[in-house]
Amino acid sequence: MSPKKHDPMPLEALTAIEHLLTDEEKMVRDSVRRFVKERFQARAARLYEEEQFPVDLIPEMAEMGLLGASLEGYGCAGMGAVAYGLALGELEYGDSGMRSFASVQGSLCMYPIHRFGSEAQKQRWLPKMAKGELIGCFGLTEPDSGSDPGSMKTYARRENGKWVLNGSKMWITNAPLAHLAVVWAKVKPEGSDAVGGPESIRAFVVERGTKGFETPTVHGKMSLRASATGEIVLNDAIVPDENVLPEARGLGGPLACLNQARFGIAWASLGAAKSCYETAVSYTRERIQFGVPVASKQLVQEQIVEMASEIVKGEILSYHYARLKEQGKLTPQQVSLAKKNNVGWALKIARIARGLLGGNGILLEYPVIRHMMNLESVYTYEGTNEVHTLVLGRALTGLDAF
Numbered sequence: 001m002s003p004k005k006h007d008p009m010p011l012e013a014l015t016a017i018e019h020l021l022t023d024e025e026k027m028v029r030d031s032v033r034r035f036v037k038e039r040f041q042a043r044a045a046r047l048y049e050e051e052q053f054p055v056d057l058i059p060e061m062a063e064m065g066l067l068g069a070s071l072e073g074y075g076c077a078g079m080g081a082v083a084y085g086l087a088l089g090e091l092e093y094g095d096s097g098m099r100s101f102a103s104v105q106g107s108l109c110m111y112p113i114h115r116f117g118s119e120a121q122k123q124r125w126l127p128k129m130a131k132g133e134l135i136g137c138f139g140l141t142e143p144d145s146g147s148d149p150g151s152m153k154t155y156a157r158r159e160n161g162k163w164v165l166n167g168s169k170m171w172i173t174n175a176p177l178a179h180l181a182v183v184w185a186k187v188k189p190e191g192s193d194a195v196g197g198p199e200s201i202r203a204f205v206v207e208r209g210t211k212g213f214e215t216p217t218v219h220g221k222m223s224l225r226a227s228a229t230g231e232i233v234l235n236d237a238i239v240p241d242e243n244v245l246p247e248a249r250g251l252g253g254p255l256a257c258l259n260q261a262r263f264g265i266a267w268a269s270l271g272a273a274k275s276c277y278e279t280a281v282s283y284t285r286e287r288i289q290f291g292v293p294v295a296s297k298q299l300v301q302e303q304i305v306e307m308a309s310e311i312v313k314g315e316i317l318s319y320h321y322a323r324l325k326e327q328g329k330l331t332p333q334q335v336s337l338a339k340k341n342n343v344g345w346a347l348k349i350a351r352i353a354r355g356l357l358g359g360n361g362i363l364l365e366y367p368v369i370r371h372m373m374n375l376e377s378v379y380t381y382e383g384t385n386e387v388h389t390l391v392l393g394r395a396l397t398g399l400d401a402f
């Protein structure tokens with residue numbers, strides 16, 4: 001058997017961003033890392049197997065400032081983009097379901113209230129959401145409207161001075177747990193039977209307990225099993241004026257929210273990739289075949305080097321884009337590039353790691369197959385890989401291929 005010469009070099013030695021982080025950013029990252037290690041990791045496989053989201057951990061996530069982390073005021077942590085990206089990466093090192101919960105609560109439900117809501121609406125919902133006392137979700141996708149949200153059929157009509165909502169939303173993260181849902185719907189002008197176009201889209205905060213509002217759970221997912229996913233069914237659900245976000249008009253409203261969420265997801269997905277990478281390195285160093293550790297074989301090392309290179313490149317890209325975001329200079333095209341690149345590679349890395357674990361790679365005992373299955377959803381949600389390719393293709397060629 002060939003001797004082990006030295007300990008493996010950590011990826012941080014290649015990424016070399018540590019000296020660029022503030023003490024506060026390091027503290028945020030380290031506390032989320034500790035939380036995931038001490039409070040979540042041992043339960044991860046069982047939660048995945050049993051299709052359970054760990055609701056008992058919500059107060060601790062809130063205490064660490066992870067709910068609405070990048071928002072200012074209203075009890076939110078006001079983290080910069082680097083701290084936010086690092087924190088989400090640590091959560092996703094645990095499980096993409098944990099990170100999805102935080103992304104949806106903060107970037108998809110609290111963000112639209114913060115950006116498009118009135119002062120009274122912000123005061124009413126945001127402090128409780130930051131504390132995890134109120135859980136939110138974001139209803140955009142429908143059974144027949146995914147990549148093309150402008151084709152949504154859910155609509156709101158005016159009746160007796162109130163809004164009446166009808167339609168259904170599909171694939172809604174956190175919906176089964178949610179106390180409130182930001183629902184995007186087209187408006188039917190008063191006295192008209194015709195539903196408006198994408199420019200008529202508005203945001204309605206529908207609260208649990210509203211008659212005609214239901215959130216049945218989507219069962220049978222083989223991915224993101226530790227995340228609660230549901231439908232939103234709206235059957236003549238009545239929403240008062242004070243629950244309509246006044247500043248959200250047209251498709252730009254939901255797209256602005258998605259842009260926030262996608263940035264965090266792009267960085268975070270590398271957390272899942274790192275977990276797969278580290279598992280593959282330690283497994284192949286221990287696994288003996290043909291009398292030597294399989295990690296001593298060139299074909300295995302080539303795969304390890306490819307995984308490491310892509311994680312390091314993705315992290316450097318994320319760090320750079322996060323600093324741009326802090327200066328208000330990050331463009332939607334850059335967000336598309338980061339989402340497409342990082343999530344695409346995270347999924348490939350998970351598949352490579354799965355292969356390197358051989359038969360053991362399909363067992364839940366190791367985190368790899370769980371991450372791999374989770375990343376299949378991350379690849380699709382928040383703009384599929386193809387949609388981000390089209391965003392970049394349009395920008396780079398000046399021709400719209402949607």
Ligand SMILES: Cc1cc2nc3c(=O)[nH]c(=O)nc-3n(C[C@H](O)[C@H](O)[C@H](O)COP(=O)(O)OP(=O)(O)OC[C@H]3O[C@@H](n4cnc5c(N)ncnc54)[C@H](O)[C@@H]3O)c2cc1C
Nearest residue numbers: 138139140141146147171172173377380381382384386402
């Ligand atoms: C686990 C999970 C959680 C989710 N959470 C939420 C949530 O909280 N809120 C929410 O609103 N939505 C959520 N989604 C929905 C998600 O955003 C959509 O699944 C996604 O936008 C894709 O829509 P679709 O599934 O209808 O696929 P489709 O749009 O039908 O796409 C099918 C295929 O066609 C491709 N395609 C589509 N248009 C084009 C084109 N013009 N050119 C080339 N290829 C194209 C797509 O890339 C894809 O490969 C979630 C999804 C999942 C799986």
